[in-house]
Amino acid sequence: MTTATASSEILRPPLVEGGKTYGQITDDICAPMEKRPPLGWFVAFTVAGLALLWGVIMVTDLIWTGVGTWGLNKTVSWGFAITDFVFWVGIGHAGTLISAILLLFRQKWRTAINRSAEAMTIFAVMCAGLNPLLHMGRIWRGLYWLFPYYPNTMGPLFVNFRSPLLWDVFAVSTYLTISLLFWYMGLLPDLATAAAHAKGAIRRFIFRTLSLGWSGSARTWRNHEKASLLLAGLATPLVLSVHTVVSMDFACAIVPGWHSTIFPPFFVAGAIFSGFAMVLTLLTLSREFLGFKDYITLKHIDAMAKVTLLTSMIVSMAYLTETLIGWYSANTFERFYFINAATGPYRYCYWTQMLCNVVAPQFFWFKKFRRSPVVAFIISIFINIGMWLERFNIIVIGLHRDFLTSSWTMYHPTYVDWGLLIGLFGLFFTCFLLFSRSLPMIAMSEIKHVLSSEKHGEKQHA
Amino acid sequence: MPNKNLVGIFDSDEKMLHAAQKAKDLGLSASDAYTPFPIHGIDEILELKPSILPKVCFFGGATGLLTAFTLQYWVHAVYWPMNIGGKSFTAYPAMVPICFELTVLFAGVSTFFAFLFLRGMHPFKTSPFWGLQTENNKFALVFDLESESKAEKVSSLLNQEGALEIREIIE
Incomplete structure (x- = not known):
């Protein structure tokens, strides 16, 4: 027993640093909710709020005028909105990966970051879902176009269940629902902890109500653990299905550069890649500004950097494969897509994408860079830009020069397109900043559990 | 009937x-435990039944x-069949994503x-076991008191095992 404990101490540095007690964990994690936030928070909140406000104004313009106010035309009929949709759904994937898949693999390091990663998923999927709705032009008809209902008052037809776009509706709404339930399930014990820790009666009442009367009895814990495991088991294939279905929006079409069987795994890897980059962005910032350095340690940054590097390699491999198959297919249009991407009018976007997604993550081969929050933050920003551009390139370069040379044209985003992009970032960061102040940002019960098993030198319990 | 707990x-x-x-070895089985995180091993001691949630x-899902x-x-096949590219009305591979x-x-x-229902959880629930800081850093072991003699045995055991405090809570 003692040898096992000793060797595990040598092999694995502790996940929670600073020799905390259970009470200190509660104090530390409840602290940002209970005291005045630092100046940086107010600055960030103001910027995010202004971006959101600008987005609201632009969306009002969009709904008032119609999608003609975007830079779209007959040839390039999908632009920023669909790019944003794929980008934000992809961001969401890392949250589910961290919370569900790493739970199934019993990776204990996830405990410090899963709560905020799950919150990120929910906010990102909200941002994603807005795009197709706005793209419909007449969003007040959304119910009729998106969901089957009976009796159908708008005509005899139902939605087309054979269209990948409809699969998307089901995939994204299921994903949002399951992510919310999973997140709330994990929050229940921590809401009770926040209630017990709260000083004021109103605050205690709110948290007590939100915790649905959580008492932490052994029977509740037993069912809670089982339910969390089941939800994780459901979320794991779900997350893979969501980006698969998103990729089918493209792969099922005949547009060159879209019509490709590699898309489902390529999109899933890209989603995890971009999502981990966003988690790195958010966590390097929040550990710095919210005082969570003992919980989100350099080991966590290191682990996330490794996943980012791995998925970067998968994505790079997919770029190569795609290009090779484009040449090998001997299809003129398919070959032209890649030549046009690399040398055509959007070549800057294409090469920036390659620089950000293929070259930038290579720094993570070195431990020194993986363990540096500053480097991790900078590279994560590169990847965020690169992955947004990747979706833009797939959509716009694929469409703007297709089969008929007479219909070739360019897509120039208008200020309303940009307004939507800015507004979505505003929405995402506003939600995340509010979350960081109002709910326990780290899963306290799970951290205590990890601490307990580290104390007792247990290895296999999770 | 109110239930007395130690x-x-x-x-x-x-x-x-x-x-x-x-x-448990002394035959004074505890009825429940309130803890800040799940304790492995307590399930066997309390002899809890397996959860029905997987079912x-x-x-x-079914x-x-x-x-x-x-x-x-x-x-697609009954209410309003449509011929799309001569494909079968019941082309089931296209149904797979939505089925999933x-x-x-x-x-x-x-x-x-089902989890909320099984544990009787709702926003207005109150529990007599609140206020023990078991959500924070304390661990409470609950004994159901059927007889006075059990109370004495239990409290001497708890004292011996290093309990910080012993309380009587009526449920």
């Missing part, structure tokens, strides 16, 4: 687990699958609400 409050999960095991999840299949089949999504949706939603 509660021993500990500051470590190890001590609580040890006390629970000792009590609920399975039947929820309902979702059946719903998705019926809905798509009915729309609704299976997951129904299974997840039913598991979540």
